[in-house]
Amino acid sequence: MSVKAVQQTESDAMIQRLLALGDHGSQRKLVAQHPLVDWDQIVSTLTDRVRQEVHVSTAEAQRLADIAIAVAEAMGSQVALAKSQRAKANTLYALDQHSAAIEMHQSAASLFEAAGDKPELARTLSGSIQPLLLLGRYDEALTAGERARAIFADQGNTWRLARLEINIGNIYHRQDRFAEALRCYERAYPELLTHGDAEGLAAVLSNLSLCYISLNEFAKALDLHQKARQHCEQKGMPILVAYADYNDLIVMVERAMQGIADVVFGKRQFEYQGRAYDLDKPFTRISVIEAVAANTPGFDVSRARDVDYLRGLASAGGIKFKPDDGAGKLQIELFEKYAEATFLDPTFVYAYPTEVSPLSRANDADPFLTDRFEFFVAGRELANGFSELNDAEDQAARFRAQVERKDAGDDEAMYYDADYVRALEYGMPPAAGLGLGVDRLVMLYTNSPSIRDVLLFPHMRPES
Numbered sequence: 059m060s061v062k063a064v065q066q067t068e069s070d071a072m073i074q075r076l077l078a079l080g081d082h083g084s085q086r087k088l089v090a091q092h093p094l095v096d097w098d099q100i101v102s103t104l105t106d107r108v109r110q111e112v113h114v115s116t117a118e119a120q121r122l123a124d125i126a127i128a129v130a131e132a133m134g135s136q137v138a139l140a141k142s143q144r145a146k147a148n149t150l151y152a153l154d155q156h157s158a159a160i161e162m163h164q165s166a167a168s169l170f171e172a173a174g175d176k177p178e179l180a181r182t183l184s185g186s187i188q189p190l191l192l193l194g195r196y197d198e199a200l201t202a203g204e205r206a207r208a209i210f211a212d213q214g215n216t217w218r219l220a221r222l223e224i225n226i227g228n229i230y231h232r233q234d235r236f237a238e239a240l241r242c243y244e245r246a247y248p249e250l251l252t253h254g255d256a257e258g259l260a261a262v263l264s265n266l267s268l269c270y271i272s273l274n275e276f277a278k279a280l281d282l283h284q285k286a287r288q289h290c291e292q293k294g295m296p297i298l299v300a301y302a303d304y305n306d307l308i309v310m311v312e313r314a315m316q317g318i319a320d321v322v323f324g325k326r327q328f329e330y331q332g333r334a335y336d337l338d339k340p341f342t343r344i345s346v347i348e349a350v351a352a353n354t355p356g357f358d359v360s361r362a363r364d365v366d367y368l369r370g371l372a373s374a375g376g377i378k379f380k381p382d383d384g385a386g387k388l389q390i391e392l393f394e395k396y397a398e399a400t401f402l403d404p405t406f407v408y409a410y411p412t413e414v415s416p417l418s419r420a421n422d423a424d425p426f427l428t429d430r431f432e433f434f435v436a437g438r439e440l441a442n443g444f445s446e447l448n449d450a451e452d453q454a455a456r457f458r459a460q461v462e463r464k465d466a467g468d469d470e471a472m473y474y475d476a477d478y479v480r481a482l483e484y485g486m487p488p489a490a491g492l493g494l495g496v497d498r499l500v501m502l503y504t505n506s507p508s509i510r511d512v513l514l515f516p517h518m519r520p521e522s
Contacts, residue, residue, distance in 0.1 A: 069100055076100075082128035089132035101126050101138045108145040112152050119149045137178070140169035144182050156189040163189070180209035184218070187225045191232060199229045220249035224262050236269050243269070248464075252472065254296075295494045298446075302490040303419075304429045307443040308406055311433055311492070312341050315404065322503050330436055330505055337404065345409040346393055353397040362389065363426070382466050386411025386426065401434035410444075416456040416472055417491075418444035440499055443492040450482035 072088075072095055079085050089097060104126040111119035126142035133139075147162035163186035170179040183206040190199035203226040210219040227242030243266045250258040270278040299306065316337045319326045326337040344352075351357045354371060361367040368388035372379050377391045389411055401407070408431040412420055418428035430444035447453050457479065463471035500512040 069096065069103060072100060073103060076125050076129065082124065085125060085128045086132040089129055097129055097133050098135065098138055101130055101133075101135075101142060104129070105141050105145040108149060112149055116149055116152050119152070120146070123149050136169045136173045137175055140166040140173070140175075140178065140182070143169070144185065147185065151189050156193050159189045160186055160193070160195075176209050177213055177215070180206040180213070180215075180218070183209075184222050184225065187229070191225075191229055194232075196229055196233055200226070203229065216249045217253045217255065220246040220253070220255075221258055224258065224265065227262075227265060231265065231269060234272070236272055240266065240269050252475065295496050297492040297494070298489055299492075300487045300489050303445040303488070304408070304431055304443055304490055307490050307492045308343075308408075308431060308433075311406075311441055311443070311494075312404075315341075315435075318499075318503060328503075328505075330502055331507055333402065333436075335403065335435070339403070341404040341406060342401075343406045343408065346389060346407055346411070347409070349397040349401075349407055350389055350392050353400055354392050355396075357392075368392070380466060382463070384411075384413050386413030390414050398434065398439070399437040402436055405434045406431045407434065412456075413459075415444065416460050417447055417453075419447045419449075420452070435502055438498050438501075439495065440502070441492060441494045443490065446486070446489040446491050448482060448486040448488065450479055453482055454479045 072092070075088060076085050079088065089095075104122050108119045108122045108126070111122060123142060123146035126145060127139065130138035130142045143162050143166035147159045147166065150156075150159035150162060163182055167179055167182045167186070170176075170182055183202040186202050187199045190196075190202065203222060206222055207219065207226065210216075210222060223242045223246035227239040227246070230236070230239035230242065243262045246262045247259070247266075250262060267278075270276070297307075299310075316326055319328060319337050322328075328335055347359065347362050351359050351362070354375075357371070358367070363385040365385050365388065368385055369379065372388055372391055375392070375395050377395055379388060379391060383391075393407075397407075408429075409421070409427045410418065410430040410432070412418070412426060412428050415428040415430050418430040421427040421429055428444060430442075432439050433441040433443070447456070454474075457472065457474040460472040461474050497509055497512050500506070501509065504512060506512050
């Protein structure tokens with residue numbers, strides 16, 4: 059057994075002894091009697107268990123938090139006590155004891171500040187915002203938010219900063235200060251998009267939508283609401299395979315779909331919403347431009363990369379586009395308008411334009427295209443896969459092009475990710491990446507008509 063395993067076993071045994079003791083005085087004595095035990099680790103384990111139990115049994119979570127506080131007090135460690143108090147604050151919040159939760163958060167924040175632990179101070183300040191907001195203590199909530207924002211910004215913690223912007227925006231929103239709320243939500247959006255935070259994106263887009271409703275800008279509100287639904291539907295499972303390409307992923311997806319059907323139904327034939335599906339049949343493979351040509355009225359393949367021609371088709375179909383949209387972007391607009399919903403049987407659509415695929419490897423024979431596919435069933439996208447771009451210079455150029463699109467008003471364009479480019483400069487093997495839409499997959503195999511029926515977390519599902 060490794061040293062780490064031995065230490066974990068000893069830690070678990072000591073926690074059991076703490077749990078068996080009925081009062082905090084006895085628990086403090088136990089700490090004093092065993093000075094060589096790693097009590098910091100035990101406090102961390104107890105607070106981790108609090109986070110798990112608070113969603114299952116608030117009584118058990120509170121008991122664990124109180125034990126952690128008793129241990130930390132006996133240790134004489136400010137940081138351990140602060141972590142324990144923060145855990146207790148979260149249990150009090152779950153019990154709707156908001157005033158007590160605020161007091162505990164503020165005590166923990168003071169301890170973290172005294173210890174000079176700025177990252178934990180910022181997390182604690184951020185955690186105090188919601189109970190303050192619920193009690194209408196807006197000025198205190200804003201003060202906590204601004205302090206946390208300054209620390210996260212200084213630390214370069216962009217994801218936590220983006221999540222915090224949502225909370226600060228909510229404070230302004232509660233006070234009908236819509237312009238300030240909008241600025242917070244708009245600052246959060248691009249970072250959440252970069253980090254692939256689907257739940258955060260859905261929240262910020264929903265809040266933006268509510269702001270625009272309050273401002274009587276209903277068209278913007280509807281557009282943002284639809285985007286929020288799309289992000290909820292795109293809860294994905296990422297897969298990265300070294301020394302593979304997108305063709306390997308296509309084989310993997312096909313076998314996985316058949317294997318799931320074997321397990322769920324005992325066969326590969328089933329019905330979804332009254333239509334029969336047979337996964338024993340070969341899955342269709344079609345390129346983007348073939349799909350566009352087959353479904354767009356009067357499409358001339360010989361002019362597939364003629365920007366003026368594509369603009370004319372887009373205008374005729376009522377598709378909005380930006381002046382700097384190139385042939386690749388316009389092809390995808392036509393694809394989404396005319397072709398996407400027609401793929402009822404399992405279909406791999408491949409050869410996506412480079413313009414809309416900033417992370418995908420360019421095709422060797424035709425750099426206008428990438429080695430990328432999307433997988434469709436029942437008219438919905440279930441997966442997106444591609445050969446990874448591992449050329450740092452090419453990736454940097456793609457990011458710069460995305461920044462230009464972002465500056466021109468394309469909300470879906472990416473920001474320049476300097477850390478990612480630097481990582482590629484150190485080296486990355488040939489690889490293939492896949493994102494699988496779990497909720498849509500579950501919809502298919504459970505014959506569920508709506509995404510709301512299969513959302514894993516009830517708080518993401520409307521009460522109705």
